[in-house]
Amino acid sequence: MSSPSGTVLTGGSSCRMASWTAQRCRSTSPERSQESNYGYDPFGLGKKPEDFAKYQAYELIHARWAMLGAAGAVIPEACNKFGANCGPEAVWFKTGALLLDGNTLSYFGNSIPINLVVAVIAEVVLVGGAEYYRIINGLDLEDKLHPGGPFDPLGLASDPDQAAILKVKEIKNGRLAMFSMLAFFIQAYVTGEGPVENLAKHLSDPFGNNLLTVISGAAERTPSL
Numbered sequence: 036m037s038s039p040s041g042t043v044l045t046g047g048s049s050c051r052m053a054s055w056t057a058q059r060c061r062s063t064s065p066e067r068s069q070e071s072n073y074g075y076d077p078f079g080l081g082k083k084p085e086d087f088a089k090y091q092a093y094e095l096i097h098a099r100w101a102m103l104g105a106a107g108a109v110i111p112e113a114c115n116k117f118g119a120n121c122g123p124e125a126v127w128f129k130t131g132a133l134l135l136d137g138n139t140l141s142y143f144g145n146s147i148p149i150n151l152v153v154a155v156i157a158e159v160v161l162v163g164g165a166e167y168y169r170i171i172n173g174l175d176l177e178d179k180l181h182p183g184g185p186f187d188p189l190g191l192a193s194d195p196d197q198a199a200i201l202k203v204k205e206i207k208n209g210r211l212a213m214f215s216m217l218a219f220f221i222q223a224y225v226t227g228e229g230p231v232e233n234l235a236k237h238l239s240d241p242f243g244n245n246l247l248t249v250i251s252g253a254a255e256r257t258p259s260l
Contacts, residue, residue: 095180098209105212108219111142112231119143126229127219225249 081087108127115125121142124133133140134151141147149157169179176182181202183192192198219230226233226249236244 092180095206095209098206098213101212101216102209105215105219108216109230112229116231116235126232128223128229 076082080090111121111125111130112127115121124130130140134149134154140149172179176184181192181198183198187193192201222228222230222233228236233244242248
């Protein structure tokens, strides 16, 4: 987890920093009381309270999707690289191309009978339906962004102080995940490879495969789609 100064924190120091941040947030103005908000708003997007609440929701939702997306981009490719059978194309930007070509997905040797039409309909119905239900507050939740209750089956946020710490951790890790997804997009475009393959090549030859060699064109590029 990153601190306000950008230092990476681990273990007990991470918990202490999150606790300090949560306490500091609760003791400041209403806008600054939000999790991991340090008042850095050079474009003034959050000056109006209604705009602040809207952008806070946008950020948190995108952060959660980014965390899921980052895991989904790395895990299948890593499993494939280290012996698991996640299909011939477990790289995140090539998986969708299989559906565009009329093929089916295959994970751990099992074919999944799904095509592009079914995938789109399922996403629209499930994700769109859940998002609509959240917007209209169908469950009558006091906090639509952190509902708790059935959405916290392990009771991790049952204690208010612990909940404040977890909220800070969530948004900070979500911000890192959004930057990670941006890096994955750029990597795919520039190198034609997934993040795991990029990392493996860099570790095998740090001086021959790095940002500078890629920019200069010295590193070998894999043709993309």
